[in-house]
Each structure stands twice: as C-alpha cells, then as structure tokens.
Amino acid sequence: MxxxxxxxxxxxxxxxxxxxxxxxxxxxxxxxxxxxxxxxxxxxxxxxxxxxxxxxxxxxxxxxxxxxxxxxxxxxxxxxxxxxxxxxxxxxxxxxxxxxxxxxxxxxxxxxxxxxxxxxxxxxxxxxxxxxxxxxxxxxxxxxxxxxxxxxxxxxxxxxxxxxxxxxxxxxxxxxxxxxxxxxxxxxxxVDRVDQERSQQVNPVVVAAGRLVPQKGFDLLIQAFAQVVQEHPDWRLRIFGTGPRRSQLEGLVAQHGLGGHVELPGRTERLDKALAAASVYALSSRFEGLPMVMIEAMTHALPVVAYDCPTGPRDVLTDGVDGLLVPARDVDALAAALSRVIGDRELRVRMGKAAVRASRAYAxxxxxxxxxxxxxxxxxxxxxxxxxxxxx
The missing domain is CATH 3.40.50.2000 (Glycogen Phosphorylase B;)
Known part of the structure; x- marks a missing residue:
C-alpha cells in the first residue's frame, strides 16, 4: 500500500x-x-x-x-x-x-x-x-x-x-x-511499549506533563497542590513541558508559596525515567482527546488522579480501580483525591498494578x-x- x-x-x-x-x-x-x-x-x-x-x-x-x-x-x-x-x-x-x-x-x-x-x-x-x-x-x-x-x-x-x-x-x-x-x-x-520500568512507590512525587497551555489545567493543579502540601509537606509536584503559560504558572507557584514543593523543569527527553521515579500521575486538563502521557504513566504502574473532563480519562480509567476521577475543574475535589492516594501506599500499589493491566490495551x-x-x-x-x- x-x-x-x-x-x-x-x-x-x-x-x-x-x-x-x-x-x-x-x-x-x-x-x-x-x-x-x-x-x-x-x-x-x-x-x-x-x-x-x-x-x-x-x-x-x-x-x-x-x-x-x-x-x-x-x-x-x-x-x-x-x-x-x-x-x-x-x-x-x-x-x-x-x-x-x-x-x-x-x-x-x-x-x-x-x-x-x-x-x-x-x-x-x-x-x-x-x-x-x-x-x-x-x-x-x-x-x-x-x-x-x-x-x-x-x-x-x-x-x-x-x-x-x-x-x-x-x-x-x-x-x-x-x-x-x-x-x-x-x-x-x-503507547511506545507496555513493558516499562515500574514505580516502586518510594518517592514522594506527583508528576504531570504536557504543553503549558490553558487546556492542560496546570493552574488548577497548582492550586490543588497548595492544599495537598498542608497535609503532606514532604511531597513534591513536577510538571514537565514547555509553553506560553510558563511565566503565569511560575507566578502562581510563588503566589501560593510553593517554591519548595512545585517544579517546572521544562521538556525532558527521558520522561519514562521521570514517570518511573514518581508515585502518582495527575491529569488536570480542561478537555482532552486521548491523554497518551496518562496512559504511558499507567504502563509505569502509576495510579492516576484525573479530572473527568471531556473526553479521554473516563474512556481509559475505571474510577476506584486504576485511578480516581473527580469532577472537572473542581480544585477542592482534585486536592482531596490527591491527598487520598498520597496518604495510602497500599492503595497506590494496588491501583498501579491495575493501571498496568489497563494500559496493555494500548500496546x-x-x-x-x-x-x-x-x-x-x-x-x-x-x-x-x-x-x-x-x-x-
């Protein structure tokens, strides 16, 4: 052909x-x-x-x-x-x-x-x-x-x-x-492949990735994480990506006093390593198609906390099995769901195993x-x- x-x-x-x-x-x-x-x-x-x-x-x-x-x-x-x-x-x-x-x-x-x-x-x-x-x-x-x-x-x-x-x-x-x-x-x-290095659930890191644009909702994620660190001050959020909203997001980090808790490291050629080194993946998008980085995170046995935005997350995740879905754009609900999985390592391990199984459909x-x-x-x-x- x-x-x-x-x-x-x-x-x-x-x-x-x-x-x-x-x-x-x-x-x-x-x-x-x-x-x-x-x-x-x-x-x-x-x-x-x-x-x-x-x-x-x-x-x-x-x-x-x-x-x-x-x-x-x-x-x-x-x-x-x-x-x-x-x-x-x-x-x-x-x-x-x-x-x-x-x-x-x-x-x-x-x-x-x-x-x-x-x-x-x-x-x-x-x-x-x-x-x-x-x-x-x-x-x-x-x-x-x-x-x-x-x-x-x-x-x-x-x-x-x-x-x-x-x-x-x-x-x-x-x-x-x-x-x-x-x-x-x-x-x-x-996905590129499903046999990826799996998270060992030992690092207190939440990871997110995507273009720094309004669609990805990283402003909402930063606001939610400001609530999370009050309960879990040893945890960190790393948002990988570049884009026109970087300066605004940096301002939001400073506004909430999150300089020691939230990182914007830019683009990485080894996102697979960053995913394997994390313990939770967060998806805060206002809308999606099919969120491939989220599915890649699942191949690394990461539980997902995601907005139930149109469309994508609900088409992939089973709420309560391989991740948690919360109402779209609800900052308080996102913060509560992150705190729930952060505070329960056994839950993260169980959801991570289920996430690997679900990701195999995208091999x-x-x-x-x-x-x-x-x-x-x-x-x-x-x-x-x-x-x-x-x-x-």
Missing part, C-alpha cells in the same frame, strides 16, 4: 506528532510505501525517530523564518474562499503561502491513501483531494472542544471522507451524531494492525465497520 501522512509540522514536538510518526514507522515496518509530508518545516531534523524506510518531505521550508505572503490574507480569501476557518487551533500557521502549498499537494495526488491529521488539513483534503485517492481524516481531539466555526465546517465537508478515525468511544458517538452517513472508526493511539502490537486492516478494506472498496476497537 502507498500511504501518505499529511501533518502540519512533522519536525516538531507533541503528542499528535509522536503518534503519527509511530503509525508511519509501523506501516513501513509492515512493508508498505510510506511518506510523511510536513506542511511546514522549522527544524533541521525531526524530534522523533523515523524508520529509515519512511520518506519525509516538507512543502514550505520556514527554517529561515516566516515571511509575509505576497497577497494579503483577506484579499486572497475573497478570491479563493475560506478553507481553514477561524477557530482552528493552528490557524495562524495557514498563511496564503502555506494553505496554497497544502491545497496544491493534495490536488496533485492520483492514488494511494491520504491520511490527514488535524481539522485544517482534513478540510483541505476533503475539498481538494481527487476522488481516486482514499481519504482518511484523523481526529485527535473531541468534537465538543472545537468552536462552532470548526464544527460547522466538519459537518459540511467530512462526509467526503472514506473514513473518519477517532480515539475514544465518546468521540465516536459525537461524530456519528454529526455525520450519520460517514464511517466513524475508533482506533486509539498506541502497539494490538493497535497498529487495526490501521493496516482499515487501509486494506478501504482500498478494496469495502464499507468499514464503525467500531474497530474495544478496550474490554
């Missing part, structure tokens, strides 16, 4: 980038012809390791910096019409030059499978890719997280895809209601064949089942 993955910035860092690279590597290892196409390029080398059999190309090289488009964005929109709507989280990337490059690329394809990986690229593929190309839209975020402008365009154009893939059962039901005539296929992201040897099966059925012209996968 000839498979092309179209990404915004394949050279960058992020959960979606890593999972798509993992898919591309797996398909190449299975003997398929795989190309990873990056709409923009801002680095010399990809951050994630590519199988040497995966070709990587870029449409717009921005390593020398971005430059103004030759035609004003508003004027160009009047001529070409609106492809990437306002409200797309990466809309600022799609200047005239970038959007045109993506449209030109997909319109010139003649065969094989095109996999697009975010709403902007999905909409471009839906409207510009020829009918003899098998089109698969990947959605890595829940539908309700998008503004109305995005949901309207999804409803209008996603019916042109041969399949739309989503990460969780909740996502699948959302998209089925919006697109009742389009195959909505649930395939989760896979690459189980997930990656689902992609191969999906692509084979679509190439054969078969209508695929709406649900490929079940964790239980």
């Amino acid at each position: 000839k498979i092309r993955y179209l990404m915004l910035h394949a050279y960058g860092m992020g959960g979606t980038i890593r999972t798509v690279v993992n898919q591309a590597n797996a398909m190449a290892a299975a003997g398929h012809d795989v190309e990873l196409v990056s709409v923009v390029r801002r680095r010399d080398n990809p951050r994630f390791t590519l199988d040497p059999r995966v070709r990587i190309t870029a449409l717009v090289d921005q390593r020398g910096g971005t430059r103004p488009d030759s035609v004003g964005r508003r004027a160009w929109r009047r001529v070409r019409g609106k492809i990437v709507p306002r409200g797309e989280f990466a809309a600022d990337y799609f200047t005239e030059r970038v959007e045109w490059a993506a449209m030109e690329y997909v319109s010139r394809l003649r065969d094989g499978i095109l996999v697009t990986t975010r709403p902007a690229l999905n909409l471009i593929a839906a409207r510009r890719a020829p009918g003899n190309v098998v089109k698969v839209a990947q959605e890595h975020m829940n539908l309700s997280a998008y503004p109305d402008s995005i949901r309207r365009e999804i409803a209008r154009h996603y019916g042109r895809f041969d399949a739309v893939t989503v990460l969780t059962r909740t996502n699948r039901l959302e998209y089925q209601r919006l697109l009742p005539k389009t195959p909505i296929v649930q395939i989760p992201n896979a 690459p040897e189980l997930v990656m064949p689902l992609w191969e099966d999906l692509f084979s059925e679509l190439l054969a012209g078969e209508r695929v089942a709406d649900n490929f996968w079940s964790a239980h």
